Amino acid sequence: MEASFLIDMTKCIGCRGCQVACKQWNQNQADKTRISLKFTNPVKLNANTYTNIDFFESEKAGHVSWNFARNGCFHCKQPSCVSACPVAALIKTKEGPVIYRAERCIGCRYCMLSCPFNIPKFEWEKISPRIQKCTFCHERILDNKIPACAKTCPSGTIHFGDSIENNLKEAKRRLSDNPGKYFNHVYGEKEAGGTSVLLLSALPIDQLGFQKVGDAVIPDLTWEYISGIPAIIGVVLAAGIGSWIITRRNKNMHEEDKTNETGTE
Amino acid sequence: MKPAQNNIKLFTPVTLGLLIVIIAGALVVFKKLTLGTVTTNLQDDFPWGLWIGFNVLGGVAMAAGGFVTASAVYLFNMKKYKPLARPAILTAFIGYLLAASAIFLDLGHPERIWHPAVMWQVHSVMFIVAIHVILYTTVLGLESSPMLLEKLKLGGLKKIIEKGMVGIALFGTLLSVLHQSSLGAVYLIVPDKLHNLWYSRTLPFSFLVSSVMMGLAMVSFVSILSSKFFKRPVNMDLFSGLARGSIIAIAFYLVLKIFLLLNGAGAAAAFAGSMESKMYLLEMLAGVIIPLVLLLLPGVRNSLGGILLVDILVIFGVVINRMNVAIFGMLSHAAELGVKYFPTANEIMVSLFLVASGALLFKLAVKYFNVLSYEEG
Ligand code: SF4
Ligand code: SF4
Numbered sequence: 001m002e003a004s005f006l007i008d009m010t011k012c013i014g015c016r017g018c019q020v021a022c023k024q025w026n027q028n029q030a031d032k033t034r035i036s037l038k039f040t041n042p043v044k045l046n047a048n049t050y051t052n053i054d055f056f057e058s059e060k061a062g063h064v065s066w067n068f069a070r071n072g073c074f075h076c077k078q079p080s081c082v083s084a085c086p087v088a089a090l091i092k093t094k095e096g097p098v099i100y101r102a103e104r105c106i107g108c109r110y111c112m113l114s115c116p117f118n119i120p121k122f123e124w125e126k127i128s129p130r131i132q133k134c135t136f137c138h139e140r141i142l143d144n145k146i147p148a149c150a151k152t153c154p155s156g157t158i159h160f161g162d163s164i165e166n167n168l169k170e171a172k173r174r175l176s177d178n179p180g181k182y183f184n185h186v187y188g189e190k191e192a193g194g195t196s197v198l199l200l201s202a203l204p205i206d207q208l209g210f211q212k213v214g215d216a217v218i219p220d221l222t223w224e225y226i227s228g229i230p231a232i233i234g235v236v237l238a239a240g241i242g243s244w245i246i247t248r249r250n251k252n253m254h255e256e257d258k259t260n261e262t263g264t265e
Numbered sequence: 266m267k268p269a270q271n272n273i274k275l276f277t278p279v280t281l282g283l284l285i286v287i288i289a290g291a292l293v294v295f296k297k298l299t300l301g302t303v304t305t306n307l308q309d310d311f312p313w314g315l316w317i318g319f320n321v322l323g324g325v326a327m328a329a330g331g332f333v334t335a336s337a338v339y340l341f342n343m344k345k346y347k348p349l350a351r352p353a354i355l356t357a358f359i360g361y362l363l364a365a366s367a368i369f370l371d372l373g374h375p376e377r378i379w380h381p382a383v384m385w386q387v388h389s390v391m392f393i394v395a396i397h398v399i400l401y402t403t404v405l406g407l408e409s410s411p412m413l414l415e416k417l418k419l420g421g422l423k424k425i426i427e428k429g430m431v432g433i434a435l436f437g438t439l440l441s442v443l444h445q446s447s448l449g450a451v452y453l454i455v456p457d458k459l460h461n462l463w464y465s466r467t468l469p470f471s472f473l474v475s476s477v478m479m480g481l482a483m484v485s486f487v488s489i490l491s492s493k494f495f496k497r498p499v500n501m502d503l504f505s506g507l508a509r510g511s512i513i514a515i516a517f518y519l520v521l522k523i524f525l526l527l528n529g530a531g532a533a534a535a536f537a538g539s540m541e542s543k544m545y546l547l548e549m550l551a552g553v554i555i556p557l558v559l560l561l562l563p564g565v566r567n568s569l570g571g572i573l574l575v576d577i578l579v580i581f582g583v584v585i586n587r588m589n590v591a592i593f594g595m596l597s598h599a600a601e602l603g604v605k606y607f608p609t610a611n612e613i614m615v616s617l618f619l620v621a622s623g624a625l626l627f628k629l630a631v632k633y634f635n636v637l638s639y640e641e642g
Contacts, residue, residue, distance in 0.1 A: 086392035087384040106380050107373020109312035110391045114454040121309045127301040129373040222390045225450040225469050236442050240340045240435045247342035
């Protein structure tokens with residue numbers, strides 16, 4: 001099965017069941033809670049929190065409306081984090097999840113820099129730190145179970161079980177069947193070349209804390225350089241050897257001239 | 266072989282200052298290695314800071330003098346620059362050792378620094394960078410080895426290495442071109458994060474061109490300072506030659522940068538008054554435009570003091586360029602995520618520690634090896 005989420009945030013009731021289930025399944029430490037205007041704890045993802053539900057208030061036709069945003073790894077089809085990692089600690093599995101192999105990681109944090117969604121987090125306070133992020137419950141998927149968050153979600157916000165293609169069709173159907181209900185955009189369809197997680201929302205997506213991300217397949221941007229390396233090698237070698245031969249011949253000629261003129265040297 | 270005879274004093278106020286910074290810095294290095302990244306202000310939405318921006322990117326650019334000189338002397342047969350080859354290659358060697366140390370200290374798992382050498386991932390620019398640091402540091406070691414071998418009276422081995430010098434220099438030039446450009450390529454991966462005054466698909470090429478500029482300035486800077494500090498005779502001809510090379514490199518870079526600006530962020534962005542636009546203007550004025558204008562004045566070009574001033578400006582400007590790409594150009598994206606970055610005292614101390622170690626290493630090498638008075642061969 002190809003792992004893919006269709007997350008319809010208009011259905012979310014803000015119970016945070018997914019967030020708790022994720023912590024439990026991954027046995028991640030609890031964070032100290034804080035009061036904040038956003039009624040969200042923790043306010044941001046961190047090394048102990050792979051997913052959270054963020055909260056936004058807005059106004060619609062004179063009424064206050066509540067909007068929830070579910071954060072987490074998008075498991076990009078062509079993930080920049082995977083292309084960035086110098087030691088293949090991050091890999092895209094054939095089932096779809098992008099997973100991390102801690103024993104290879106050198107802690108360079110290039111994956112964090114590279115992710116357009118700022119998903120990978122680092123255990124800054126630990127002496128043996130790991131990169132941490134949503135695993136798409138890869139082990140559960142291999143075991144024919146659905147991810148813990150989707151299993152828990154009582155409102156049908158997090159849908160799991162269809163291919164990316166089918167989820168995209170369903171997302172488009174919801175957009176066209178419910179004019180005015182949604183912000184007319186499937187986040188993840190084109191972002192970063194397409195992701196395994198598709199989001200629907202009522203508000204424009206950047207008002208829910210999501211990044212504006214271009215359509216470029218990010219690994220292609222660096223591959224353009226890397227794949228050009230053989231050509232660079234050729235040019236430098238040709239120029240270097242060529243100039244060595246030419247300048248040597250010139251010098252020898254000069255020396256001959258001098259010898260002829262002065263009879264010394 | 267006559268021993269390197271020189272009257273360089275081991276203990277001077279400058280050395281003492283360097284030693285103090287090194288000892289204080291060593292304590293902070295120990296702290297980082299035992300406590301980890303918590304000693305820094307690096308955080309989830311700002312994973313790279315001063316060490317990558319200044320010590321790694323700046324340090325590697327400063328080391329470009331090595332390949333610029335090695336290729337001029339050995340590949341282009343500009344033999345008159347041979348006296349500059351040893352100090353230039355030594356500076357580069359020390360620069361690379363320090364950049365590698367900075368990477369080592371920056372890693373979350375310094376003890377796994379060897380992983381990229383065995384766990385290849387050729388789609389990663391970081392992997393390409395790592396391999397080049399390893400290979401080129403080795404090449405610089407080889408290029409510097411004759412000084413050590415003549416000290417150890419291993420004339421035979423020295424001869425073999427000197428025979429192969431053209432090959433070594435060619436390989437070193439190749440690695441440098443790839444490494445300088447790949448550091449620019451590291452940032453190709455952040456199209457949505459790096460400010461568009463700096464982000465462009467030609468980052469690898471701009472890094473390469475500015476490294477040549479930096480390399481010429483560094484060679485000239487190190488040689489002028491050495492002649493002042495260690496009271497060496499000055500061959501003005503060499504410095505004017507370097508200055509002429511600088512004019513070409515800087516003019517080319519200026520044209521490139523203007524082209525990139527007009528085709529990227531647009532001229533207005535450079536004068537928008539934002540923090541980024543100020544940093545961009547600083548980099549361009551200090552490192553490119555003012556040096557070029559100064560060099561075009563014969564009075565400046567033909568005076569040692571004038572050339573020294575230009576060198577300092579270019580070095581400063583290129584370092585600012587690297588820090589703009591790594592730090593200042595990333596700040597507004599971080600601000601969108603509600604994050605600020607300013608290095609901790611620990612980070613600053615480690616940076617200074619690395620710089621001071623480099624200066625001291627250079628001084629010791631100059632004292633004990635035949636670096637500056639090497640002419641023939
Ligand atoms: S969202 Fe980020 S961390 Fe997740 S797969 Fe994409 S690039 Fe990697
Ligand atoms: S921090 Fe680890 S997982 Fe991330 S790019 Fe570096 S080595 Fe790979």
